[in-house]
Amino acid sequence: MRIKGLIFVAVIIGLVFLASWISVDSYLESEIEYQASLANGALVEIDGLELSLVDLKVRWDRLQITNPENTWENSFETGEAELDFLFWPALWERVIIEDIIFKDFRFDSERETDGYFEIPVNEDGEQAEPGFLTTIISDITSEVSANAETKFLDIKADVNVDSLLAILNLQAPNKIDSLKNGLEQKYSKWDSTFTNTDINQEIAGIKKTIDAINIKNIKAVDKVVASIKNVEKLTKQVDSLRTKAQTIRNDFQEDFGDARFSVGRIDNWIRNDYDRALKLAKLPTIDAQNIAQTLFGQELFSDYAGYLEYAAIAREYSSRLTGGEDEEKIARYEGKDYKFSDKYDWPRLWIQNIDISGETKTAIQLAGKITNISSNQSKTKEPIKFDLGGADDGNRSVKVTGEFNYLGEDPKENIRFEYAGFNLAGTKLSPSELLPYELVEGTGQIAAEVNIIDRRIDSRIDYKNQGLQFDFGENPSQGRVQRLIRDAVSSADQINVTALVDNVDGPLKIRIRSNIDDLFVNALKSTVSKEVDQARARIENEVQQRIGDRKEELLAFKDEKEAEIRQEYDKLEAKVNEQLKLVEQKKEELEKRKKEIEEELKKKAADALKKRIGF
């Protein structure tokens, strides 16, 4: 035994512990801050992070997550927090945290410094394609903001349509053309996939091998057995071809789904152009829907976009983390890992329970829990669930519940939000010029529910305002429209608004209705002439004419190409199935031949025996 060697080993172990004790905390803190800032798009700061490898604990004094929309504000921050992580999963590079307690949790807190974080440009410089939810958010935001700017009190019916459209620069034709180019590329990719796929060559090879097995010429059992083994190999090969073909089908069906979604937006593009033209001409659509959107759209949907953003973040991270899970890398010949149980089937990250207590920006005490945040729900078999709520002495209450479920084939998000009992005195119900009056008294209640399954969204917001009393000022405007509106709202002591956003039956629909829309519509209709409707019709015709048959052509092109691709796939599938049938048939024939040879051999042996013993 080398004493020096023993001392050396002891010193090395001591140094490793010392180095990790000194440097891990600061390294870990900066690394977590950097990665989290990248993910958040704005600075994430952790103060006083400590990692104890002996107790397997992580604690920090303060955590701040900057709001990317306003870098002088935190989306939320926490005070002191401590969490335990499990030892054995850490050896498998898995972080499993059973329980975290966040005290002094605060939403929308102010920052002492700017939380701007410059995101480094990707090496490949490619911009990620916006996700489905991001597109929905952008569609809603653009529609609502367009409506919010609608002027109802300065309408002119005398419109020069040509010069109006010349200024306007219609966007739908270009968007449709570029969509068509995109689809052409996508479909030509599928054409070349079917042309270049090696499935056909493999099928030819399999066919050749099957044809080469001449059963009649096989006379010995060992040759039959060898041929059966060959055929079994062919069965596996055909099975793998079938999987390949199915993968192709899944991929093109996914592409078709994307194409359907994109094509579904064409009507929105055309309508946007038309709406922009009307707005430029200062010709609003005077109907209950438009009035309600103008009155309440911006207020309602700014919060709504926030809920969707949380869902979008959850979905993006779910797919990003799941994609990188257990990636196989083969450096040297790495062999194969055998699984004897699912004991170590942990996700990379799993926070089983977070207990939160704190307060909202509006000083409502909030408490609740978030459970099962994980990088791979199929491993935890649990969706992310959250349930937070609280109330204050003034009867205000808030509740947020929901579930992000990525266990099934289609990702599902559900968020429910309720905020009730808030005081409306001194506020305006709407930023619109139609309802510019402050409230003297009133209380509000808002309830929202968003359900998203894959690319289908179904959501509802209910906004109820009760006990309303408006302050019309000492010298209110004496314009006819304003007077009619004042008369209408002064008699209403409650205003209820319902907003529905869904794409369940096709393209995205945004509908808002309130109990005062009709009052406004009547007031406005009685003040504007029929000329407005005529001018609108002229603009609509002109917009349609300039867009031409692009939409119909594109739809026809899409249907035709997709039918062609499906036909190609059906041919391929039929070929694979035919080969499978041939292989099975050959196997049966070989089994039969084997039995025949065995019977012949038995018979010969029996005859020989009989001869020997003289029967």
Add this chain to the structure above:
Amino acid sequence: MFLILKYISKLLKALASEASPGQIAGGFILGMIIGLTPLMSLHNLVIVILIIILKVNFGMAILSFLIFSGIAYLADPVFHNFGIWLLEKESLQAIWTSMYDNEFWAITKFYNTVVLGSFLIALILCIPMFPLTRVGVVQYRKHIHERVMKTKAMKWLKGTKLYTVYNTYQKVRG
């Protein structure tokens, strides 16, 4: 370069007479185990500690590790197949499962075909390699050492400036 020269020099001295054949054979088989099995394995940490604390020849362990690392690249498919055979053997399933379910044994990664296959083959090889190496060292000292020292390569090595510097350093160091 200096480090390599140091170990070549030590190895040559050890082969000549300094170390016992058992120490050299010990270094050889321990280096062989590390070389044949995937480097980043828990058992290799144990082997390295054994090399440090046991009186085996360090230079021979390094030489053996380098040689067998090269061999392992070629032999990995054999290890893999041997590993498959062991891990799929019906009578051993209970052992593998209980080892897999025990966290300590699981971090040894003996559920991996190459780790298990190469480790067991390396252990089996130790049985003939230890006495063979011992005999080899004795035979080397008797018949080959003198001739090796007279080869052009050795003369060239001894003639290099770096070797002279190293030798002077060793003498000064005592």
